[in-house]
Structures are given as C-alpha cells and as structure tokens.
Amino acid sequence: MKTDRKNESPNHASRPHVAMFGRSLPLPQTRLARMGVGSALVVLGMFGFLPVLGFWMIPLGLLVLSYDFASVRRMRRRSEVWWNRKRQKTGKKVRGQSSHK
Numbered sequence: 001m002k003t004d005r006k007n008e009s010p011n012h013a014s015r016p017h018v019a020m021f022g023r024s025l026p027l028p029q030t031r032l033a034r035m036g037v038g039s040a041l042v043v044l045g046m047f048g049f050l051p052v053l054g055f056w057m058i059p060l061g062l063l064v065l066s067y068d069f070a071s072v073r074r075m076r077r078r079s080e081v082w083w084n085r086k087r088q089k090t091g092k093k094v095r096g097q098s099s100h101k
Contacts, residue, residue, distance in 0.1 A: 038064035
C-alpha cells in the first residue's frame with residue numbers, strides 16, 4: 001500500500017505497523033504494549049458471544065501478535081498468500097495491486 005509522505009506525521013515512518021489485505025494497521029511502539037494488546041484481543045475475542053466483544057477480535061489480536069512472533073507471522077503470511085491466490089482465481093482485483101504486469 002502506497003502512502004503520501006507529505007500527509008504523514010513525522011513519527012509515523014518509524015512507528016511499527018502490520019499490513020494485510022492492502023490495509024496498514026499502526027501498532028504500539030513497545031514490544032510489551034504490542035504483546036498486551038494482541039493477547040487482550042485474543043482472550044477477549046473468546047467471549048465473542050457477549051455484547052460489545054466479538055469473535056472479530058481474535059484475528060485482529062493474532063495480527064498484532066504477528067509483528068513480534070515468527071510463528072504467528074508465518075501463519076498470517078500463509079493466509080495472505082492463500083487469500084490472494086483465491087482472489088486471482090475468481091478474477092477479482094486485490095486492493096493495492098495494479099491491474100497490469
């Protein structure tokens with residue numbers, strides 16, 4: 001995903017982020033904070049049957065954890081490759097990719 005550098009804040013370039021499916025998600029700068037946020041999202045996502053909480057929190061928590069843990073990062077990358085291949089088979093354009101080669 002390309003961004004316009006003149007519209008970014010000065011500290012945005014050094015801030016960690018995870019990109020998936022053409023979207024970029026900014027993360028906390030400290031490893032402890034990323035692990036806390038990711039773990040909290042996964043654990044609270046398990047209570048998705050309750051109001052306010054949801055099962056959508058589990059994949060988001062895994063996405064945050066993938067920045068620091070290689071095993072979760074590999075799982076995320078495999079799912080991203082699978083998704084892109086599936087989209088290419090159906091002929092739908094994947095966001096962030098150009099239509100010409």
